[in-house]
Amino acid sequence: MKPKSGKYITFLPDGIDVLVSQKDQSILDVAVREGFALDHTCGGFGTCGTCRIFIRQGLEKLPPRNEIEADIAEDRGFQDFERLACQTEPMDGLVIERPSKDVRNRD
Ligand code: FES
Numbered sequence: 001m002k003p004k005s006g007k008y009i010t011f012l013p014d015g016i017d018v019l020v021s022q023k024d025q026s027i028l029d030v031a032v033r034e035g036f037a038l039d040h041t042c043g044g045f046g047t048c049g050t051c052r053i054f055i056r057q058g059l060e061k062l063p064p065r066n067e068i069e070a071d072i073a074e075d076r077g078f079q080d081f082e083r084l085a086c087q088t089e090p091m092d093g094l095v096i097e098r099p100s101k102d103v104r105n106r107d
Pocket of ligand 1: 039040041042043044045046047048049050051052084085086087
């Protein structure tokens with residue numbers, strides 16, 4: 001059971017609630033810090049698309065895509081719920097799913 005304070009996001013398919021640090025600027029930052037395997041070939045600059053995730057809950061909490069993400073989303077035909085982890089703010093209550101080939105890389 002998670003404490004009532006702090007911002008949490010839930011990672012699927014693991015179903016693990018993760019506390020967001022004040023240093024986390026993006027969902028990618030949270031995933032990397034917590035040891036979730038999530039590709040990020042361009043290093044978080046929004047140009048590769050490999051950090052694509054699915055927002056399963058909380059999409060309404062997110063601001064619109066920034067210009068960098070909007071360009072790649074249009075180019076690749078993303079659905080509204082498909083976002084780039086490196087360009088998406090880790091808002092409290094989000095439930096996100098990593099593509100199925102990803103595996104958690106921690107003990
Ligand atoms: S890490 Fe390349 S687009 Fe997000």
